[in-house]
Amino acid sequence: MEEREPAKTTATKGTDAARKIRAMVKNIYKSCHEAQSQGKKVAYIMVSSQYDEILRAMDIVPLPTENYAGLCAAKRDMDRFLTKAEEDGYSQVLCSYARIGLGFDSLRKELGGMPENAPDGGMPLPDIILGSSGVCDPRFKWFQACGRFMTAPTYSIDVMHPPVHCDLNAVRDHYVQYQKVQFEGLIAFLEKQTGKPLNKDRLWETIRLGDEAWRLWYESDRLRTAKPCVMPSQDHFNVMVPAYYYSGTQEAVDYFQDLVDEVKYKVENKLAVVPDEKYRILYGGGLPPWHTMWFFNYFESFGAVFVIENQYRGFDPVEVPDHVKDPVEYLAWRAFLRYTARHEQAKANSGNPVVEKILDLIQDYDIDGVFFHACRSCRATTIGQIHTKNMLGRYSDLPMTQFVSDMVDLRDYSEAQWKAQIHAFLDAMASRKK
């Protein structure tokens, strides 16, 4: 097959739904600017903090700083922010999302206004800063450091992460109660900032919308088990936008309903991503290389499609017990059930929930090879990858590979190395199929 030399950083998408995302991303930043002009509060937020529906219920407009870093990388306009942060003394080994965010904030302060031609109009100064311990430590250390550049009040919550080898029945009440207290502290802080009490009926409504959007997202992924693949991973890395940044809104529900309808139609009509699907690849983990997303298309030019991911859609739908009548308690229960969903399965098998999930995906999606992306500045998604890969090797003879670069810092990427590795990986999958 002929090699296709890409001329852009982004990937060609497979679905119309994924093509709509660019406008939704632009709208995130536009709506923040508009919200402030209407007197609404805008908050720097971290995804996966489990507090999205609370913010929506309190009319607080989320401003996702990590997403902004990814946006800068996709537009290859990250160097001025990275170097600004490094000039300020932040080490190159720190999270590159944080470096872009801090560099942006530093530059905005130094200039006394928005950096010229900032992607999508730039991030406005937030009114509130909301960190969390969910996923990694930069999620609160980064926002602590923001104090150098702004005076917005900051609040961080702890997000539970129960260990695998515990008796869930014994620890459940403790974790649920602990998480509830965390949310209550956040709500008290937000009520003080907004001057308005939380309306719990409104919170129930945003929770219903949030759950429905994530259920539909799950449904679309289950449809993707069909062969040939109709929705590739580059689309997934777009459709995470409404799930995370529009969570708790009708817009997100409508978006995912459209996605389900489109994927269903494509499956029924076998509208494949590539006409001659040879290899089905699982994106096994690691943040995607936002600076070079065309690599998905490079694989496709050899008949290899990324069909599913162990990244971003971290949770399947969960059933919170009916006896839970308080929406804040519901959020605490939901967090507990999400974070322990594969604990029992792991205890009975490999002992590792991530390995269990990947093994399930390998079987359900008829996978030919597993790809991991090690991001040099993202410890949270990179540490443990080799361990996971080696553990998987005990249960599967599939070829697995780890590519190294970074989610946004292009200096950690080598095109020649990636291409050499891509061809070796293709050969390994071909060898196994012979």
Added chain:
Amino acid sequence: MSMSDKYFAGLDMGSAFTKAVVTCNKKMMASAVSPSGGNYLNAARRVLDESLSQAGIGFENLAGIVATGLGAGNCAFEARKVSDLSCQAMGCFCLFPSARTIIDIGGQFTKAARINPEGRLLDFLISEKCATGSGRFLQIIARILQINIEDIGPLSLKSQTPVEFSTNCAVFAESEAISRIAEGAAKEDILAGVHRAMASKVSMLVKRLKMEPDIVMSGGSSQDAGLVATVAQAVGMEILVPEKPMITAALGAACLAEDEPDI
């Protein structure tokens, strides 16, 4: 040359050297090596012409060509492209059928691969974007010590007290080596220190891969007996080295041309 014999060529167009091998029934008939010199096209023509001449055949006698390496995209011949790791694996396997782990220390990257009993790739890792784990590191140090590459191995084996490099960066290691020379350190001790730094990187890669014996080391750097010995010590296993380690990928390419019309 019999009329029924079919000949195949493998071209390995690497960043430092271009290599060609001609095979017949997977037996090496001829080989040639030439510096790539930034012009893969000319280097490929040169080594292929030379190996064809050695084999006593013409281009028209070739039944197939496989090209590999960083420069494979610049090949002027009708050649199938195969990844260099697959070619290394097959080349090492042809020479050592017991091989299950391959280490290739090239000019830019170090690669480690596990292969199956048919010589096919099972799993592999490539070194990070860092010169310390590559053959370039040796070239840098050889230049400042003013010694020939081929003298590195024998000289380093004489070392009694290897220099401890405090850095993992080839550029800083260069200045560190200069400092050690100024302090009077022996060349062999500096070279042995370089080998230790490289072996540390290489063994980390191989151990991550869950290596299995036999281990074969290929690539130009495996001509350095000192490096081979240091890596063997670091991984705790004996390492087999082909007689002509620079041409194993080209040999594998030629073998793949013979038995895989469509990889």
